[in-house]
Amino acid sequence: MTEMTIFGRGGQGGVTLAKLISSAYFLQDKHVQAFGVYAAERSGAPVQAYVRIDDDEITNHNQVREPDHVIVIDRMLIAPRVTMGLKPGGWIVLNSAEPPEKFAEMFPGRNVATIDATALAVENGLGTKAVPIVNTTMLGAIGKVLGLQIGDVRGALDLVGFGGGNVVSAETAFEQVRTAALAGKAEDLARPKSSEAASILDADIGGMPTIKTGSWATSHPHRHGLTPPCNDGCPAGNRVRDFVQAVGKREYDEALGIILETSPFPGICGRVCPAPCMEVCNRREHDEPVNVREIERYTADHAAWPEVTKPTRTERIAVIGSGPAGLAATYHLAKLGYPVTLFEADKELGGVMRTGIPSYRLPRDVLDREISFVIRHGVEVRTQQRINRQILLEMSREFDAVFVGTGLQESRALNLGHASSDIVTQGIDFLDAARKQEEFLTGQRVVVVGGGNTAMDAARTAKRIGARHVHVIYRRTRNEMPAIKEEIDEALEEGIQLSELVSPLQLRQDANGPVLTCQRMELGEPDESGRRRPVPIESEDAQFEIRCDRVIAALGQTPDLSIFPEGAEVKEGDAYLGVTECPIFSGGDFATNDGTVTAAIGSGHSAALHIHKTLTDEDLFPPPPEEVATAERMTMHVFAHAPSEKGVVVPPKVRQHSFTEVRLGMVDEPGHASAALEAERCMSCGVCNDCDRCISYCPEGIMRHTGQGEYEFNYDYCKGCGICASQCPRGVVYMAEL
Numbered sequence: 001m002t003e004m005t006i007f008g009r010g011g012q013g014g015v016t017l018a019k020l021i022s023s024a025y026f027l028q029d030k031h032v033q034a035f036g037v038y039a040a041e042r043s044g045a046p047v048q049a050y051v052r053i054d055d056d057e058i059t060n061h062n063q064v065r066e067p068d069h070v071i072v073i074d075r076m077l078i079a080p081r082v083t084m085g086l087k088p089g090g091w092i093v094l095n096s097a098e099p100p101e102k103f104a105e106m107f108p109g110r111n112v113a114t115i116d117a118t119a120l121a122v123e124n125g126l127g128t129k130a131v132p133i134v135n136t137t138m139l140g141a142i143g144k145v146l147g148l149q150i151g152d153v154r155g156a157l158d159l160v161g162f163g164g165g166n167v168v169s170a171e172t173a174f175e176q177v178r179t180a181a182l183a184g185k186a187e188d189l190a191r192p193k194s195s196e197a198a199s200i201l202d203a204d205i206g207g208m209p210t211i212k213t214g215s216w217a218t219s220h221p222h223r224h225g226l227t228p229p230c231n232d233g234c235p236a237g238n239r240v241r242d243f244v245q246a247v248g249k250r251e252y253d254e255a256l257g258i259i260l261e262t263s264p265f266p267g268i269c270g271r272v273c274p275a276p277c278m279e280v281c282n283r284r285e286h287d288e289p290v291n292v293r294e295i296e297r298y299t300a301d302h303a304a305w306p307e308v309t310k311p312t313r314t315e316r317i318a319v320i321g322s323g324p325a326g327l328a329a330t331y332h333l334a335k336l337g338y339p340v341t342l343f344e345a346d347k348e349l350g351g352v353m354r355t356g357i358p359s360y361r362l363p364r365d366v367l368d369r370e371i372s373f374v375i376r377h378g379v380e381v382r383t384q385q386r387i388n389r390q391i392l393l394e395m396s397r398e399f400d401a402v403f404v405g406t407g408l409q410e411s412r413a414l415n416l417g418h419a420s421s422d423i424v425t426q427g428i429d430f431l432d433a434a435r436k437q438e439e440f441l442t443g444q445r446v447v448v449v450g451g452g453n454t455a456m457d458a459a460r461t462a463k464r465i466g467a468r469h470v471h472v473i474y475r476r477t478r479n480e481m482p483a484i485k486e487e488i489d490e491a492l493e494e495g496i497q498l499s500e501l502v503s504p505l506q507l508r509q510d511a512n513g514p515v516l517t518c519q520r521m522e523l524g525e526p527d528e529s530g531r532r533r534p535v536p537i538e539s540e541d542a543q544f545e546i547r548c549d550r551v552i553a554a555l556g557q558t559p560d561l562s563i564f565p566e567g568a569e570v571k572e573g574d575a576y577l578g579v580t581e582c583p584i585f586s587g588g589d590f591a592t593n594d595g596t597v598t599a600a601i602g603s604g605h606s607a608a609l610h611i612h613k614t615l616t617d618e619d620l621f622p623p624p625p626e627e628v629a630t631a632e633r634m635t636m637h638v639f640a641h642a643p644s645e646k647g648v649v650v651p652p653k654v655r656q657h658s659f660t661e662v663r664l665g666m667v668d669e670p671g672h673a674s675a676a677l678e679a680e681r682c683m684s685c686g687v688c689n690d691c692d693r694c695i696s697y698c699p700e701g702i703m704r705h706t707g708q709g710e711y712e713f714n715y716d717y718c719k720g721c722g723i724c725a726s727q728c729p730r731g732v733v734y735m736a737e738l
Contacts, residue, residue, distance in 0.1 A: 004052075006047075008077070009077075013134060018034035020157070030055065032051070072094050075094075075096060092113070094113065095115065100182065108187065111179070111181050115178070117169075120172055126169060129631050130285065140170030150174050153171070214716045219735040224734065225687060228628075228685045232628045235601070237602050238277075242258050243259050243296070250676050255303065259299065268597060269297075272597055274484045274596055276598075283639075289644070321351060322343075325607070328600065329403045330377075332604070344384075345385065355428070355431065358435070358457050360658070363661050392563055392584070396582045397582075401585065401615060403585045405607070416504060416505075423514050428554075431457055440466055444467050449551065449552070450472075451472075451482060455483065473546075482595070490649075504516055505518060516551060518544055519537075520537045520543070522535060585611055587603040629685040634685060638693070645677055648664040694733050700719060722735045
């Protein structure tokens with residue numbers, strides 16, 4: 001008779017694995033037996049499953065005490081104790097990415113096989129990253145180790161109706177399993193003798209056991225705080241998780257206060273931010289990401305804005321440029337008590353937020369409201385003040401520090417030949433002219449070159465001011481386009497044509513008007529940006545022509561460094577001293593070229609803290625963040641599936657000729673607080689929210705809640721079973737080897 005013991009946890013498929021192994025031998029006309037014994041009837045609790053195989057009928061139904069082979073499918077359970085009672089010459093088959101030799105000290109003198117079943121299961125879509133189902137993968141490895149044929153493995157899977165990724169994963173494991181006979185002398189771990197059972201009449205029933213079982217543990221549970229991925233992914237440095245949680249509690253004013261600690265523009269970012277926080281939201285692995293952008297917008301539009309503060313310090317600061325970086329720096333310096341003078345070359349404040357983002361995305365009343373909030377902090381404003389190198393040097397004598405955040409001023413040229421001078425317009429200039437109602441394209445055919453937000457804004461604006469056809473060409477594919485995904489979707493809905501892998505070559509005039517010659521491209525090796533480089537296709541039809549009346553180039557911009565003295569090196573966070581009499585800092589796109597409002601806000605905030613530290617030596621920078629709470633640290637199956645709340649969007653046919661706002665945000669209905677319900681979907685990744693699952697699922701009762709977010713472990717009686725860690729939804733509880 002051959003006997004096997006499988007160690008795992010509820011929900012991982014250990015009992016099913018026992019049935020699969022039995023099925024493989026059943027098909028060889030063997031008598032088989034498979035059953036499981038649960039330490040607790042809960043998902044994540046330790047499980048032992050047993051297999052018996054014999055030529056004769058099996059009459060023994062007890063648990064296996066002296067197995068011929070041991071299988072461990074949960075990595076946290078890999079420990080010397082799994083070899084208890086293991087017969088000499090038996091196999092230990094482990095779910096591990098490590099080679100067998102790594103276990104030489106743990107299992108000396110034993111036959112060890114390893115397979116990374118977790119990775120293979122995830123790769124083949126078996127379960128999720130958080131809860132992979134590894135049973136069929138382990139079957140392939142075990143079959144190879146025990147001398148079965150791959151046909152036996154396939155037959156067992158077919159018998160129980162498992163196909164697709166299960167078969168692929170099992171076949172891969174059959175080929176990839178690694179085996180080794182480890183050197184050394186095998187250690188025989190004796191089973192402890194059973195002690196007399198306690199009676200309900202014993203005086204100490206209900207108290208801690210008399211035997212301190214902590215000495216049995218090979219690992220102990222601990223707690224730590226992790227950084228939510230949304231926080232880590234926010235370029236503005238917002239405490240995203242905290243303000244979302246506040247909205248979930250209907251504490252809208254508190255949520256706004258949390259945002260205003262780091263950004264003065266929640267209504268703006270709630271409309272134009274590309275939302276990298278949503279791209280990294282762990283909830284994406286479960287159903288849909290939390291709609292953080294709409295929650296932030298709702299907060300800005302519905303919460304009560306706080307009273308402003310006034311300057312209290314004597315040091316005067318100059319800020320050049322009133323784009324998102326300059327205004328953010330102004331805001332944070334003013335909050336720290338500095339009198340700030342804001343210089344802007346244009347008549348109105350806002351920079352690219354006013355001149356480069358159309359009102360159908362960012363209404364002017366929202367922009368004016370949030371700029372006004374910044375200025376009310378005692379800020380002096382000087383518009384139509386273009387600063388050059390000489391004026392900057394004079395300012396360095398008048399002020400105690402200067403921040404330069406003039407953004408990107410120089411557009412990248414598009415050389416299409418002599419015929420292009422009257423037809424080609426730069427995207428940012430076109431948007432500003434359209435805003436001022438100085439540009440009309442009635443009946444014209446427009447080609448927009450580029451794939452960023454400016455290109456999408458220009459294309460959609462061209463449609464709104466009369467263009468009869470708008471064609472966007474981009475030299476890479478849509479997957480590489482830096483524009484916000486929703487902007488691309490909305491442009492296509494509005495009738496914009498998009499051609500991927502196309503680059504413009506030359507613009508010429510013929511008898512019928514302008515013609516743009518284009519080159520078809522294909523993607524080659526990645527360039528310095530990490531995206532695959534577009535290279536021309538060499539074929540007879542690789543070039544083609546597009547009839548057009550106007551070409552709008554939206555290829556990005558570069559900073560104009562002429563404001564700085566010769567030889568100045570612009571670095572974010574560093575002060576330029578040189579020949580100036582006060583420290584000069586730079587930030588935003590001027591220094592980083594990140595290209596988003598949110599990143600510029602974060603840069604302006606950072607610059608304000610650098611200036612404050614330079615002037616006072618007080619360091620107000622936040623401490624380094626903890627590790628990020630990635631999806632594999634979460635216990636996803638604990639959370640119920642819930643669809644995301646969406647904001648109201650104006651239909652394409654209604655909006656495509658109007659500059660009124662396209663996205664109207666979340667709208668509450670009686671008994672349905674849309675933003676709060678969406679915020680409740682937040683899983684609070686990496687941050688304890690006192691759910692007490694660790695206490696509820698601890699089989700020994702060794703945990704105690706001592707205060708908000710605070711718990712104690714009684715290690716004298718902790719066996720290190722790991723159930724608390726496996727049941728912690730947010731990755732706060734973890735097991736550490738002793």
